[in-house]
Amino acid sequence: MNGRSIYMDHIAGTPVASEVLEAMMPFLVEHFGNPASIHHLGEAPQDAIFRARSQTAALIGAEPEEIIFTSGGTEANNLAIKGVAFQRMSQGRHLVVSAIEHYSVLYAAKALERFGFEITLVPVDEHGVVDPDDVKKAMRPDTVLVSIMHANNEVGTIQSLADIASVVHEGGALLHTDAIASVGRIPVHVQELGVDLLSLAANQFNGPKGVGALYCRKGTSLWPLFHGGGQEDGRRTGTENVAGIVGLGAAAERVRGRLTQKMERCARLEKLLRDRIAQTIEEVRFNGHPHRHIPGWVNVSIRYVEGEALLLHMDLRGICVAGASACMSITAKASHVLEAMGLLGDGAFGTLLFTLDEDNTEDEVHQAVETLGAVVSRLRSMSPLYATRAAS
Amino acid sequence: MNGRSIYMDHIAGTPVASEVLEAMMPFLVEHFGNPASIHHLGEAPQDAIFRARSQTAALIGAEPEEIIFTSGGTEANNLAIKGVAFQRMSQGRHLVVSAIEHYSVLYAAKALERFGFEITLVPVDEHGVVDPDDVKKAMRPDTVLVSIMHANNEVGTIQSLADIASVVHEGGALLHTDAIASVGRIPVHVQELGVDLLSLAANQFNGPKGVGALYCRKGTSLWPLFHGGGQEDGRRTGTENVAGIVGLGAAAERVRGRLTQKMERCARLEKLLRDRIAQTIEEVRFNGHPHRHIPGWVNVSIRYVEGEALLLHMDLRGICVAGASACMSITAKASHVLEAMGLLGDGAFGTLLFTLDEDNTEDEVHQAVETLGAVVSRLRSMSPLYATRAAS
Numbered sequence: 001m002n003g004r005s006i007y008m009d010h011i012a013g014t015p016v017a018s019e020v021l022e023a024m025m026p027f028l029v030e031h032f033g034n035p036a037s038i039h040h041l042g043e044a045p046q047d048a049i050f051r052a053r054s055q056t057a058a059l060i061g062a063e064p065e066e067i068i069f070t071s072g073g074t075e076a077n078n079l080a081i082k083g084v085a086f087q088r089m090s091q092g093r094h095l096v097v098s099a100i101e102h103y104s105v106l107y108a109a110k111a112l113e114r115f116g117f118e119i120t121l122v123p124v125d126e127h128g129v130v131d132p133d134d135v136k137k138a139m140r141p142d143t144v145l146v147s148i149m150h151a152n153n154e155v156g157t158i159q160s161l162a163d164i165a166s167v168v169h170e171g172g173a174l175l176h177t178d179a180i181a182s183v184g185r186i187p188v189h190v191q192e193l194g195v196d197l198l199s200l201a202a203n204q205f206n207g208p209k210g211v212g213a214l215y216c217r218k219g220t221s222l223w224p225l226f227h228g229g230g231q232e233d234g235r236r237t238g239t240e241n242v243a244g245i246v247g248l249g250a251a252a253e254r255v256r257g258r259l260t261q262k263m264e265r266c267a268r269l270e271k272l273l274r275d276r277i278a279q280t281i282e283e284v285r286f287n288g289h290p291h292r293h294i295p296g297w298v299n300v301s302i303r304y305v306e307g308e309a310l311l312l313h314m315d316l317r318g319i320c321v322a323g324a325s326a327c328m329s330i331t332a333k334a335s336h337v338l339e340a341m342g343l344l345g346d347g348a349f350g351t352l353l354f355t356l357d358e359d360n361t362e363d364e365v366h367q368a369v370e371t372l373g374a375v376v377s378r379l380r381s382m383s384p385l386y387a388t389r390a391a392s
Numbered sequence: 393m394n395g396r397s398i399y400m401d402h403i404a405g406t407p408v409a410s411e412v413l414e415a416m417m418p419f420l421v422e423h424f425g426n427p428a429s430i431h432h433l434g435e436a437p438q439d440a441i442f443r444a445r446s447q448t449a450a451l452i453g454a455e456p457e458e459i460i461f462t463s464g465g466t467e468a469n470n471l472a473i474k475g476v477a478f479q480r481m482s483q484g485r486h487l488v489v490s491a492i493e494h495y496s497v498l499y500a501a502k503a504l505e506r507f508g509f510e511i512t513l514v515p516v517d518e519h520g521v522v523d524p525d526d527v528k529k530a531m532r533p534d535t536v537l538v539s540i541m542h543a544n545n546e547v548g549t550i551q552s553l554a555d556i557a558s559v560v561h562e563g564g565a566l567l568h569t570d571a572i573a574s575v576g577r578i579p580v581h582v583q584e585l586g587v588d589l590l591s592l593a594a595n596q597f598n599g600p601k602g603v604g605a606l607y608c609r610k611g612t613s614l615w616p617l618f619h620g621g622g623q624e625d626g627r628r629t630g631t632e633n634v635a636g637i638v639g640l641g642a643a644a645e646r647v648r649g650r651l652t653q654k655m656e657r658c659a660r661l662e663k664l665l666r667d668r669i670a671q672t673i674e675e676v677r678f679n680g681h682p683h684r685h686i687p688g689w690v691n692v693s694i695r696y697v698e699g700e701a702l703l704l705h706m707d708l709r710g711i712c713v714a715g716a717s718a719c720m721s722i723t724a725k726a727s728h729v730l731e732a733m734g735l736l737g738d739g740a741f742g743t744l745l746f747t748l749d750e751d752n753t754e755d756e757v758h759q760a761v762e763t764l765g766a767v768v769s770r771l772r773s774m775s776p777l778y779a780t781r782a783a784s
Contacts, residue, residue: 074630210633238466241602
């Protein structure tokens with residue numbers, strides 16, 4: 001590896017911003033009191049959580065009391081899916097989710113089959129877009145919850161949630177959206193999206209790991225995953241991760257003030273990356289919606305090379321990108337997202353996901369593409385498929 | 393308040409030790425990678441979690457793979473109760489818990505009534521001790537789980553878990569213990585206790601808030617509260633709170649090396665506190681088992697004063713103690729623990745809980761008792777009950 005590494009895997013996590021860390025530190029050290037305590041050491045943590053709740057709410061256009069702090073995005077997704085399902089199971093046991101959901105939605109829904117729930121998967125088109133009409137077709141009188149992600153973590157495609165919300169509410173169900181990839185990267189407003197529940201994670205916008213939130217529209221009740229002392233209005237009990245919550249709030253406020261410039265910068269870097277890849281490497285395919293996607297997302301399939309090998313060779317040269325979704329690396333399966341988009345095809349593609357952030361530079365993009373070009377040439381030179389490609 | 397406050401509420405939370413914070417910091421800043429990533433930025437977090445798992449396991453005599461990291465004690469308790477109940481519900485829907493469990497056990501069990509579970513509460517004696525025979529009587533052929541806490545958070549009483557474990561296993565059920573108050577304060581060894589599941593929280597022994605663990609004996613399967621990407625062997629999925637987990641590991645290793653001296657110091661300070669209170673204030677009653685309790689725990693009921701007023705007056709004078717359990721302060725109900733011990737009586741007592749730690753000093757103990765004496769005198773001078781006490 002030649003010196004410093006180039007990080008283009010921001011969907012897997014982002015570094016904690018210095019001002020976020022600064023906000024957190026007092027709550028790791030001097031303000032160690034329990035927010036539930038009546039004595040004065042409970043006050044600073046209580047006030048800090050109050051402030052973080054407002055900061056988090058402001059990022060998504062919610063009211064502070066609609067924010068439930070969680071231990072991250074996975075908990076938020078599980079709380080939404082299981083919380084609504086268990087709360088409403090006397091009304092019906094049918095859930096609708098899209099085929100390209102993150103596993104923390106897909107598997108949470110699937111796990112409910114043990115309790116007699118049935119799950120219907122909504123398909124997507126070749127760009128990863130859910131058609132609201134397909135949601136309508138999937139719904140039944142006993143549907144209690146629909147969960148359609150806002151922007152897909154792998155291909156970045158953004159859904160038309162407002163249209164989906166109309167359909168879902170007409171059908172008498174609630175709409176949850178996994179907005180973990182989108183919050184902090186594009187404008188997210190719960191009223192405009194029309195959702196009843198929305199998941200977000202601090203680590204996607206320079207906050208700490210281990211903290212996230214579920215937006216839960218006023219009047220929407222959940223069966224809590226955790227019961228106990230009564231924190232978070234009884235919806236998510238347990239002594240608060242005060243430093244983490246403060247970090248989420250600070251990160252939310254930070255990104256809210258810079259979202260427009262961040263999006264512009266990411267879009268510019270993304271265009272450069274796409275153009276340079278297209279110029280440098282033949283037989284590539286960009287996956288995801290051409291326009292409606294998260295700025296900075298480049299999901300590219302490269303013919304005649306193997307994905308795992310690509311990833312490892314890039315890593316050896318100091319360039320951190322993702323293959324499948326970050327959370328999937330440990331299982332190393334083929335992407336269910338590309339499969340749902342009908343793009344797995346003959347399997348003779350290796351796919352990389354570049355997720356750029358504002359801390360990336362044009363220099364890094366040039367270096368990444370040069371490296372990618374060299375790696376692809378090398379891998380193709382060893383590939384029997386590439387050698388005989390004229391025949392195919 | 394005269395200068396620095398005196399903190400004697402360690403059950404509500406402990407400050408993060410400097411060496412613990414030092415271990416955590418790199419994982420908030422430079423090593424921000426996702427442990428699930430294949431590229432090299434995943435390595436340091438992976439290694440750190442591996443190490444923290446061993447450190448945590450070593451503190452309780454477990455194998456590393458038997459440790460499931462959670463977002464804290466409440467999650468660990470809920471995962472144990474609901475995880476076992478949902479996993480085994482085809483075998484039976486009966487749970488046994490003691491009457492003095494923390495609310496994160498009691499309410500988690502109670503919440504399962506929605507799924508057809510029945511809960512039997514086991515009584516305790518006047519010292520807060522569970523009789524194994526009472527556990528035996530409470531068990532039924534359809535009992536799938538018994539949960540009896542190791543040491544009670546309010547009165548500190550330690551149970552004879554090994555005897556209870558024999559009874560539970562003879563009856564074909566699993567035994568969970570909430571050891572949140574005991575781990576890091578007294579020796580805890582899962583094999584000696586004979587438990588199948590055990591909850592602990594970092595913040596009880598100078599680790600950070602927002603992280604804990606569930607010990608889950610090899611071969612014990614759980615229905616996960618979170619489904620998703622597959623972390624923690626699928627038993628608790630979600631991107632890891634790496635810094636928090638590292639903090640838990642470091643805190644576990646730190647306290648393991650000093651447990652004997654810590655216990656001795658806490659016991660000495662506790663004795664001083666008890667003696668001085670008994671000398672200074674008339675008509676007090678110490679609650680909990682006289683010998684088998686956590687060193688440093690002083691739960692004292694003081695006649696003719698009101699608990700809330702005691703607490704607030706102590707706080708105004710800079711002394712932080714607890715009334716009911718920390719997690720209960722927000723609801724301010726009478727203690728269900730004292731009630732189960734038959735000690736609520738005529739209600740003419742105010743109860744304070746002092747939980748000392750090795751960072752307390754003899755000077756602080758003297759100062760706390762002087763203050764307490766003054767506060768009690770003042771409150772009693774205003775109490776009609778005290779004025780007419782001779783009549784009673």
